[in-house]
Amino acid sequence: MTMRLRISSRLLLLAAAIGCTNGDSPVAARDASLNGGTLVISVGGDPDLLLPPLTATTPGRLVNALVYDRLAEIGDSLNTVGDRGFEPRLARTWEWAGDSLSIAFNLDPKARWHDGKPVRASDVRFTHRLYTDASTNSPFATVIASIDSVSVRDSLTAVFWFGRRSPLQFFDAVSTMSILPEHAFTGVTGESLRTSPLARSPIGSGRFRFVRWRAGESLELAADTGNYRERPHLNRVILTIAPDFNTALARVLGGEADLLEQIPVTSVAQVSADPDLRALPAAGLEYSFIQFNLRTPKNDSPPHAIFGDREVRRALTMGIDRKRIVQNVYDTLAGAAVGPTVRAFSTTDTALRQIPYNPEAARRILDSLGWRDADADGVREKNGRALRFTLAVPSSSKARVNMAVLAQDQFSKIGAKVDIEQLEFAAFVDRETRRDFDAVFGSWQSEASPGGIRQTWGSQGSRTGGSNFGSYENATFDSHVDSALSAM
Structure with a gap:
């Protein structure tokens, strides 16, 4: 498997006393005195797209989560087995078939798209087809591969059909797909999705409506005051878009923004000294890694x-x-993870055997493979090629840049020369998705279920369209993953 340097840590920087509750309490939702105000979130780069089947960046997913709805949401227990603890969203209720091979979701008749049209079961069926259509090239298609099809029983009932039973059937049905308005996508398919107006001006059913996006400056959302789940307490949410992470942090420190995710350890003392700010540690679902490209850059064969x-x-x-x-x-505030997972999952085996740190053994292996430093310049060669590669890192992530520099020094001590290439975040994501790299310092925000590993590290996600950008393929690994998920 490709070498991964993993971390799982998250800090949320919050302005004190921000009222950002979601209003799920009926009493709170009816109390108009709780409504009002604007939340300004500082982010270190633009979203890539505002189209859930294709969105890869954290700012984009944040916006999608506010603009769109799923059928149901995972509850506070983070349970992903069966449907226990899941909270209704577009689906008010659901029923399992006697053989557990289908689930019928009954939609809320009050649900409306932001253009006023009603949400219907045909939208759910369309969404599944769009996510799984090969021409869409969605990296999430492999995650919902267990769903055979979605049918329409009536205008408010969508039925999910499965080829086999699995503990994660319900989670697969509701967690990955944000439901999309079929009528808005007429004539928009395949590659045209990325360039369609909907990729930058979404029409959802969530509690916030899209207002405007000024690239490199800001993105604004407004409360959907007539939402079927009651209006949110906030009037507006604004993403202030910084060119880099340092500027994003400076905006919060300077009072221009209210919230920033993931502050560097070096800034904790500064934040703690400010009476108007609070640094809140939270168990993270994120891990970072160095991913090697197992195939020639931009070519999926050699x-x-x-x-x-x-x-x-x-x-x-x-x-x-x-x-x-x-x-x-x-x-x-973080630790080296035990695999492509996080300790927050109860299923994570923290006793997994690791490849040990052993630079002497590393040198012996490279010697035996013919990688030797014949000219004594500190860099090994083999057949005229230097053991030298480029490590791409997003400049917006100070932590990854710092870790890359430390790794560069350690690689040099075993005779490998690493050139660090810092890229603006959008350019970094573009290079990743096109497989145009030697190695990348990547990062994943894990889904609530370990099942997302199929998409990011499984063979199904290793080709164009998937998120296994390093093209790691191993049938034994795939089999172990399938067996483990089936046994949950």
Whole structure:
């Protein structure tokens, strides 16, 4: 498997006394005195798209979560097995078939799209087809592969059909897909989705309506005051878009914004000293990693000249002291993860055996493979090619930039030269999705269920359209994942 340097840490920077409750309480929703105000969120880059089947960036997903609705939402217990604890959204109720191979979702008749048209079961069926259509090229298609089809029983009843029973059937049906308005997508398919007006001006059914997006400046949402789930307490949510992370932090420190996710450890003391700000630690679902491209950049056929060799990847992994790097950057606020998962999941086995940090063994392996420093310049060569590669890092992530510098130094000590390429976030995502890289310092925000691993590390997600950008493929790994998820 590709070498991953993993962390799982998150800090939320909140302005004190922000009233950002969701209004799910009927009493709170009817109390107009609780309504009003604007929440300004500082982000270190523009969203990529505002189209849920294709959105890859954190700012984009944040906007989608406010503008669109799912059929149901996972509850506070974070249970993903069966339907216990899930909270109704577009679906008011649901019924399982006696054989558990279908689930009928009964939609709320009051639900409306932001253009005033009613939400119907045909929208649910359309959404499933759009997510799974090969021409859409959605990275989430593999996540909902367990759903055979969606049919319409009547205008307010959508039925999900499954080929086999699974503990995650309900989660798969409701967690991945934000329901989309079929009427708004007439004539928009395939590659045209990315350039359609809907990718920048979404029409949803959520509690906030899209207002405007000024690229590089701001994105504004307004309360949907007639929403079927009652209006939100806030009048507006504004994303103030900074060119980099340092500027995003400065805007909160300077009082220009109310909230920022993931502040660096070096800024905690400064934030704590400000009486108007609160730094709140939270158990994170995020992990970061160095991902090797196993195939030639931009070409999904020939193996990479360096990373196509499993033993080279193993040697490079042994040359990295992950615990030391994470501790250096995060102090006690994060730890080196045990795999492509996070400790917040009760299913994570924290005793998994790791590839050890052993630079001496790494040097011996590279020697045995013919990678030697013949000219004594500190960089190994083989057949005229230097053991040298470029590591792409988003400049908006100070933590990843710092970890990349530390990894660069450690790689050099086993004879590998690493060139760090800092990219603006949108450019970084573009390079990732086009597989145009040697190695990337990536990061994933895990779904509430471990099942998302199929999309990010499974063979199904390794080709164009999936999110396994390093093209790691291993049938044994896939089989173990399938067995584990079935046993949950």
